[in-house]
Amino acid sequence: MVHFGIGVSTAVSATADTLARAVQADRGGLDLVTVSDHPYHADRLDAYAEIGVLLGRTERVSGLVSVTNLPTRPASMLARTVTSLSALTGGRIVLGMGVGGLWDDIARLGFAKLTPGQAVRAFEEGIRLVKLLGGGGAPVTFDGEFYQVTDLEPAAEAMPPVWTGSVGPKSLAVTGRVADGWMPGHAADWLSERYRTSRPLIDKAAVDAGRDPGEIATVYNFPGRITAEPLARTRTGDGRWIGGSPAQWVEELTGAVLEHDAAGFVLFGPGGSAPDEAAVARWAEEIVPAVREALG
Template identity: 70%
Template structure:
């Protein structure tokens, strides 16, 4: 049974045309007591806002909620500068940042930024180096010299700010092993949940790599992106023919998420609209009805 207090978040739009609404919803999520807001990172699309710009402005307008880029497009954000970005945001916000990290997926788009394309193996090795270097450049200490395959820094002074938690969006076995060795959390890809084949086959890879590295696998959180409707009345079926969560009433959400924490060690959930934009009604029901009920049920065990 999980002993971790689950986190609850919401995904907000990165569309340029929704900029004001995105910031308003982040403020509302903060007021409603959610733990984090998340934004995606696709800098090759002109109609999308820069992910870290959203996080910075939203953190400046909020007081308690944390920001997460889910997940950082690492090939377009070199690790030394990414370290400066996240430690700066942490210092400015009082530590309200989580660092999402990805090796890069849409390479046909990524290379249009002028970034050299990496093989899948090289991209995963670069991910491991980046996590290591971001941590080395955080928390103070002696100047860092790092001579890696992808990143080199010389006598670079670390920021006096601790590194934020690192969550990955790892998918393949080698990337999952990096998560087990180095990361603090994992966000399963393709909105897979605790009953999915992806989770059943992937989480053991993380756990085995963590154990081999001398880590406790339980220290690596699993946080789920959850698309799904919040319906006014119960649905006949809360999962589709493939077993994917489709949503349900407040009571059905509460039952499902409570079971995910107590029976499957889920560490957090992000309401992640896909087909329709996030609405005030959905955010309010999620934050003020579903989340408190799950927190209460989990605390009661």
């Protein structure tokens, strides 16, 4: 399955528009609504409070925190949150997980700073632990460097797929070993140097762990303009996507799936802004159906 979604704002001041865009995405037949996770900013909504409300307002679309700020959300509690959302929504949730990066901001929340090496090790432990805490089974005892639980009963609800926002070589290797999907950082796409140098590290780690790299989806945050008329150029001189007419978007995305194994696209406006009502309408009503039809 190829996933099509939109990213919505987490700004407190944009709440009404955010709710409207989620409902629009749901009614338009999209697959995902995503929000970012920056709990240290007072003018931003808490990501899991927001995604819970958005899922409560919708019927079909899935929610994704892209990606969960793991240092501020202990893995065992994150597992409880996500399996609860899954049970409440009929499985309409994907678990995004990240290493964490803005450590001064994280520290202001009262959490300890980790070194880059510690952060990556905690990231891998966190993914392994959350995967143990869904789907029922025997009580879990986990004695890690960063996480310890004792005789903790897993939720009966299955743990949803885990997608990461890995950037560095060590965290990319973690994605290959234990995750189910990857969302390249900095809105990099399938033609970027970041993708060309990063995806092989995921694939090698997967093979070394006895996994099939093909089972690790690549889903792209994809900003751009949707224009009424075709653009003379759809990419900048350095190769970054600008946008274009619906037909140009359809050609680009279809090629990404067929030629580069892209597994999904989350629409953002130019510069990573939340797409407006008109852009979401063209995405859901013109571009996504045409790509789905082209893919058969």
